[in-house]
Amino acid sequence: MSIALQTHGLVRRFGGFAATDHVNLSVAAGARHALIGPNGAGKTTLINLLTGYLAPTEGRVSLLGEDVTRMPQHQRCRRGLVRTFQINQLFGDMTVLESVALAVGERHGLGARWWKPLAAQAEAVDEAALILERLGLLSDAYELTRNLAYGRQRLIEIALALALRPKVLLLDEPAAGVPTSESRELFEVIAQLPREVTIVLIEHDMDLVFRFADRISVLVSGTLLLEDTPEVIAQHPRVREVYLGESHG
Amino acid sequence: MTTPSAIDAAPDRAARISAVTRRFGRGARWQPLEYLFWCLPVAAYFLFPGNYLLLSQIAITSLFALSLDLIFGYAGIISLGHAAFFGVGAYTVGLLGVRGVGDPLLGLALAALLAAVLGFLSSFLLLRGSELARLMVTLGVALMLYELANKFSDVTGGVDGIPGIEVKPVLGLFEFDLFGRVGYLYSVLVLFALFWLARRLVHSPFGQSLRGIRMNAERMPALGVPINRRLVAIYTVGAAYAGVAGALLAQTNQFVSLAVLSFENSADLLLILILGGTGRLYGGLIGAIVFIVAKHVLSDINPQYWHFWLGLALVLLVMFARGGILGTAAQWLESRRQRAQQAARAP
Amino acid sequence: MTIVFDGIAFGMLLFLISVGLSVTLGLMNFVNLAHGVFAMVGGYVCVILLNDQGVPFLATIPFAVMVPALLGVVLERLLYRRLYEASALDQVLFSLGLVFIAVATAHYFFGARQQPLQLPAFLSGQFHLPGLDVGIYRLFLVVAGLLVALLLQWAVVRTAFGARLRAAVDNQRTARGLGIDVNRVFMLTFALGSGLAGLGGALGVEILGMDPEFPVKYLVYFLIVVTVGGTGNILGSLYAALLLGVADVAGKYYVPQIGAFIIYAIMVVILIYRPQGLFGRAHH
Numbered sequence: 001m002s003i004a005l006q007t008h009g010l011v012r013r014f015g016g017f018a019a020t021d022h023v024n025l026s027v028a029a030g031a032r033h034a035l036i037g038p039n040g041a042g043k044t045t046l047i048n049l050l051t052g053y054l055a056p057t058e059g060r061v062s063l064l065g066e067d068v069t070r071m072p073q074h075q076r077c078r079r080g081l082v083r084t085f086q087i088n089q090l091f092g093d094m095t096v097l098e099s100v101a102l103a104v105g106e107r108h109g110l111g112a113r114w115w116k117p118l119a120a121q122a123e124a125v126d127e128a129a130l131i132l133e134r135l136g137l138l139s140d141a142y143e144l145t146r147n148l149a150y151g152r153q154r155l156i157e158i159a160l161a162l163a164l165r166p167k168v169l170l171l172d173e174p175a176a177g178v179p180t181s182e183s184r185e186l187f188e189v190i191a192q193l194p195r196e197v198t199i200v201l202i203e204h205d206m207d208l209v210f211r212f213a214d215r216i217s218v219l220v221s222g223t224l225l226l227e228d229t230p231e232v233i234a235q236h237p238r239v240r241e242v243y244l245g246e247s248h249g
Numbered sequence: 250m251t252t253p254s255a256i257d258a259a260p261d262r263a264a265r266i267s268a269v270t271r272r273f274g275r276g277a278r279w280q281p282l283e284y285l286f287w288c289l290p291v292a293a294y295f296l297f298p299g300n301y302l303l304l305s306q307i308a309i310t311s312l313f314a315l316s317l318d319l320i321f322g323y324a325g326i327i328s329l330g331h332a333a334f335f336g337v338g339a340y341t342v343g344l345l346g347v348r349g350v351g352d353p354l355l356g357l358a359l360a361a362l363l364a365a366v367l368g369f370l371s372s373f374l375l376l377r378g379s380e381l382a383r384l385m386v387t388l389g390v391a392l393m394l395y396e397l398a399n400k401f402s403d404v405t406g407g408v409d410g411i412p413g414i415e416v417k418p419v420l421g422l423f424e425f426d427l428f429g430r431v432g433y434l435y436s437v438l439v440l441f442a443l444f445w446l447a448r449r450l451v452h453s454p455f456g457q458s459l460r461g462i463r464m465n466a467e468r469m470p471a472l473g474v475p476i477n478r479r480l481v482a483i484y485t486v487g488a489a490y491a492g493v494a495g496a497l498l499a500q501t502n503q504f505v506s507l508a509v510l511s512f513e514n515s516a517d518l519l520l521i522l523i524l525g526g527t528g529r530l531y532g533g534l535i536g537a538i539v540f541i542v543a544k545h546v547l548s549d550i551n552p553q554y555w556h557f558w559l560g561l562a563l564v565l566l567v568m569f570a571r572g573g574i575l576g577t578a579a580q581w582l583e584s585r586r587q588r589a590q591q592a593a594r595a596p
Numbered sequence: 597m598t599i600v601f602d603g604i605a606f607g608m609l610l611f612l613i614s615v616g617l618s619v620t621l622g623l624m625n626f627v628n629l630a631h632g633v634f635a636m637v638g639g640y641v642c643v644i645l646l647n648d649q650g651v652p653f654l655a656t657i658p659f660a661v662m663v664p665a666l667l668g669v670v671l672e673r674l675l676y677r678r679l680y681e682a683s684a685l686d687q688v689l690f691s692l693g694l695v696f697i698a699v700a701t702a703h704y705f706f707g708a709r710q711q712p713l714q715l716p717a718f719l720s721g722q723f724h725l726p727g728l729d730v731g732i733y734r735l736f737l738v739v740a741g742l743l744v745a746l747l748l749q750w751a752v753v754r755t756a757f758g759a760r761l762r763a764a765v766d767n768q769r770t771a772r773g774l775g776i777d778v779n780r781v782f783m784l785t786f787a788l789g790s791g792l793a794g795l796g797g798a799l800g801v802e803i804l805g806m807d808p809e810f811p812v813k814y815l816v817y818f819l820i821v822v823t824v825g826g827t828g829n830i831l832g833s834l835y836a837a838l839l840l841g842v843a844d845v846a847g848k849y850y851v852p853q854i855g856a857f858i859i860y861a862i863m864v865v866i867l868i869y870r871p872q873g874l875f876g877r878a879h880h
Contacts, residue, residue: 051471077473089468091461097273102457103472110454111474117452119274124454129266141269164473327685374864378871380684381627385823389864392816396857512812516692523689557704560696567690568678 003065004029004168004198005050005081010059012049019045020056021222027168027200027215034201034213038242042222043202044086047170050200051083052076064167080167084157086176086202092146096137096156099145101128103163131159135189151182158189168198175205187212210234218242277452286531289538290437301429305501307541308436309494314521314533315440315447316490322527323451324483325463326375329384329515330391333371334364334488336510338495340398340405343505346414353419353500357439360496361489368488372481388512395510410506414499425501432501439497443490448530450486459483460528520563526575535574597728599846605734607841608741609803612796613814614821615748615833616789622828623764623785624680627687630694631793632811632818634664636702638794639806643711653716660798661791668790672783680782695811702808711806733802740799744792745834752830761785817844820863826873836874 005027012020019042027033035043048054050061052073060069068076091099105111105124119125132138135155140148145156154174161169174190175183187208193199203209209216210230217227218239226239233239293304313335320326338360345356374386398405405411418424423431450456462469462476469476499505508514517540525536547555570577617631638660645651645659671694679687715733722731752758763771764781772778797806804814817840825836840859847858866874 053470072475073470074473074475077471083471085468085471089465089471091464091468093464094460097269098457099461101273102454102461105454106458106472106474111458111479112455114450114453114455117274117277117449118454118457119277119452121454122270125270125273126266129270132269133262133266138265138269142272160468160472321685327688329688374868378867381621381827382823382867382871384627384684384688385819386864386867388816388819389860389867393857393860393864396854396860400853400857519689519692554700554704556696557700560693560698560700563689563693563696564675567682567686567693568675571686 002029003027004031004063005200006062007050008060008062010046010049010061011057012045012054013057019222020049022059023219023222023224025217025224025227027198029198030195032199032201032212032214034203034209034216035219036203036206036209036216037219037225040221041219043219044172045222046219047083047172047200047202050170051081077164080165081170082161082164082166082168083170084161084172084174086172088150088153088157090145090153090156090160093144095142095144096148096159097125097128097132097141099156100131100159100163101125103160104128104131107164128163131162135159135162136185151178154178154186155189158186162193166197168200169193171199171201171203173202173204175203175208180205183208274452283531286534287441290440294433294437299428301433302501303541303545305429305433305436305497307537308433308440309497309501310518310521310537310541311534312436312440312443312497313491313494313518314525314537315444315530316487316494317518317522318527318530318533319447319450319490320484320487321522322529322532323456323459323463324480325466326480326484327380327384328387329512329519330387330389331487331491331518332510332512332514333387333391333394334368334491335495335498335514336391336394336398337364337367338492339499339505339509340495341492342496342499343406343411343414344404346416346499346503347411349415351415351417353416353435356416356500357493357496360492362492364492364495365485365489369481369485371488372484375484376477376480388515391510391512391515395507395512398507398510406506408507410504410508412504414503414505416500416503425503429501436497436501439493443493444530444534447490451530455479455482463528517559520559520566522573523566524562524573526573526577526579529575529579532573532575539574598730599849600842601728601730601738602734603842603845604838605731605737605841606803606845607838608737609796609800610814610817610821610841611741611834611837612744612799613793614796614818614825614837615745615830616786616792617818618822618825618827618829618833619761620786620789621822622826623761624676624782626676626680627684627691628676629688629691629815629819630698630811631691631789632815633695633698634668634790634793635797635800635814636698636806636808636810637664637667637797638791639797639801639810640702640706640711641794642798643713643801643806646713647711653719657795657798660794662794664794664797665787665791668787669783672786676786677779677782695815698811699808702810706808708808711801713801713806715802737799737803741834744795745830748830757781757784816860820859822873824863824866824873829873832873839874 003026007023007025010020010023011018023046035046037043045054049056052068052071056069060067062068063076063079063081066079068079094102101118101124104127105118105121108121108124110121110124129138129141132141135158137152137155137159140152145153154177158174171190175186178186183205190199191212201213213230215227216230216233218225218233220242225242226233226236290308297304317328317331320328341360341363342356345359371390375383399407416425419431419435425431458469458474458479461474462479466476495509498509521536521540522533524539525532525534544555566573572580613632613635617628620626620628641663642656642660645656646653679690719733719736722729752761760771760776760781763774763776764778768778820840821833821837825832843862844859847854851858
């Protein structure tokens with residue numbers, strides 16, 4: 001069983017405060033790995049370190065066997081590491097199809113082409129439309145992103161990630177801000193992703209976590225408290241005390 | 250969850266998808282309004298035969314505004330010093346012209362090249378830092394150039410400028426006449442050629458990625474985009490365009506002075522672009538037309554009063570009509586469309 | 597040495613005028629290119645009272661502070677407040693527009709000429725120390741500037757208002773959550789900054805002159821002080837202003853042929869390597 005994503009002694013300090021404190025995370029290829037922890041535990045910081053948005057104070061990150069600690073964000077993305085954002089980071093004044101076509105186009109390496117219009121890159125546009133269709137967004141293809149309901153925008157956030165054909169997908173609270181009825185649908189989409197795609201998921205909704213994940217890491221105050229199967233985590237007294245004691249929903 | 254629409258009701262999935270994709274990129278094709286717009290310079294040629302110098306100024310300022318739109322309207326780089334590249338282009342022609350190198354097209358090419366080099370080098374200064382720091386850097390570079398040109402006034406002619414720049418006939422055939430007729434046609438043709446190029450550029454994948462950078466620079470690296478490379482590229486192109494505009498000014502007026510590098514030049518340009526509307530290519534052109542015509546019509550008024558109205562226009566624009574002429578028009582059309590949609594949905 | 601001293605005096609003036617800009621920029625993140633307008637208002641108030649009304653120089657100073665401060669309050673409530681959430685470009689354009697309006701208005705009322713100013717006798721003249729000519733007025737400026745700097749620093753660090761100000765600069769949302777009336781803090785700070793600018797403008801008429809183009813002529817200097825000093829940093833503005841003052845005076849004396857070029861070049865270089873300014877805090 002190979003390791004898709006790994007950190008070695010990862011530390012990130014802000015002044016005197018260690019947001020990430022000697023984290024050794026190991027995500028197996030094809031895993032459905034959830035990352036849980038109370039608010040402020042440093043989950044998003046960890047994602048930011050994994051993607052290269054933040055540079056670590058100490059430690060290493062390796063992606064698919066390659067040390068990417070020094071590698072800038074966009075290069076890690078090209079190597080297959082894709083993330084979604086907890087708060088939608090979309091292109092407000094672009095239509096939905098434009099946004100996804102942009103992402104697909106970048107993956108195809110079209111981004112440096114300045115002569116022919118994007119519309120002429122039929123492959124990219126077709127692929128983008130296919131993704132929209134799969135996510136049920138096709139009817140909104142020509143709507144401006146900022147005019148859509150939040151739940152729909154969240155789907156676009158996923159669409160952008162899928163457009164990049166990720167090998168390792170980091171989902172930062174994909175259901176955040178989405179009403180429970182719609183979040184089931186969202187998770188259907190995520191659950192249907194091919195098995196080769198490794199998924200790391202930050203999520204607060206424990207129902208979804210326990211249904212989806214085959215492995216759970218618990219992050220508290222920047223350190224990994226525990227990592228094991230969902231059954232073990234659910235029973236573990238310390239986890240209940242630190243985290244599961246809080247109401248969720 | 251999704252409301253049924255005409256598209257979803259189509260029987261075949263592939264048909265549904267191709268119905269959607271077929272519509273894509275309609276914006277890239279030339280719209281009828283655009284053809285109409287380009288009739289304006291042609292009409293102006295016949296309608297205003299005594300005003301060729303003024304019309305040339307409009308064409309040149311349009312090109313200058315277009316160059317700023319490329320870096321600002323599309324890539325989101327604010328510049329308080331874009332006149333630097335304009336000035337480099339103008340002085341390239343001026344200094345070469347004084348030494349007898351007067352072929353216009355060669356002058357344009359060299360002006361574009363030098364301005365592009367300056368743009369390329371200074372673009373690296375813009376990649377780091379807060380918005381304020383970047384603003385100050387663009388301002389600083391332009392001011393430095395102004396001071397340099399001022400100090401070496403024996404070469405640049407200083408505030409009085411370099412008169413009598415020699416400009417050879419275009420392509421060896423069309424001599425620049427006193428009335429500015431050839432100058433006008435020449436300027437409009439150069440404007441159109443560069444506009445056409447810019448239009449292709451903004452509709453390309455590269456252009457789309459610039460829009461993405463402007464709308465959400467944080468997202469782009471997470472899509473695998475090396476944003477610095479793209480920004481350097483467009484800044485260089487924008488600088489080259491501004492250099493050509495400056496060169497055109499020097500060639501059609503056969504004169505260049507320090508005013509081309511002044512802060513006022515940069516500030517006026519910002520106003521022109523905001524007035525017309527950013528990120529739409531035509532905004533700079535429309536803004537240039539309105540600005541120069543207004544200035545010409547009001548030119549007998551004391552120059553200080555002109556600045557008062559200018560200032561007032563800026564304040565009102567920013568507070569109430571932020572999208573400029575084109576932006577406000579687009580907003581109005583969009584709200585009409587939405588109201589029509591809602592009316593159609595209401596049972 | 598006289599050059600250094602004169603440079604320090606010039607720097608003090610720049611500090612007085614620019615410190616308000618630094619604080620409002622650091623506090624409200626508002627790029628206000630029109631800050632020099634308040635200095636101009638203070639300068640004209642001083643000159644008009646002195647020349648037309650015969651008010652003694654020092655007695656004009658309180659008015660030179662109050663009038664711009666009041667103007668600042670009015671403009672802040674009516675206009676600036678609406679643009680706090682706007683983009684930096686919008687703020688630049690808006691404040692540029694204000695500058696144009698102010699300059700044109702000053703031209704209309706006062707004409708284009710330099711305003712004359714006659715200093716009172718006890719502030720004129722100079723005395724000589726070995727190797728150093730001390731202008732009395734310049735000495736007065738240096739002392740006044742230091743006093744203001746110390747007062748400000750004390751006010752910000754020690755008083756309750758200062759604490760609220762620092763909280764609001766650090767994190768607006770949290771400050772509001774703590775019950776701090778951030779809008780009031782903004783308004784008072786803006787008034788304070790404008791008043792100080794007016795003070796600098798009035799005190800500066802003797803050295804910088806006063807004419808309708810004042811806000812444009814010295815705009816770059818103010819911006820340099822603020823960016824190099826680090827926004828929101830009072831002592832940083834002081835150091836940056838002093839550096840700039842000395843560099844400018846020395847530069848114009850020793851290498852007049854290059855003049856302002858060196859200033860701009862140094863500023864650009866500083867901003868490349870330390871975008872937060874020489875004395876500012878690095879963000880993110």
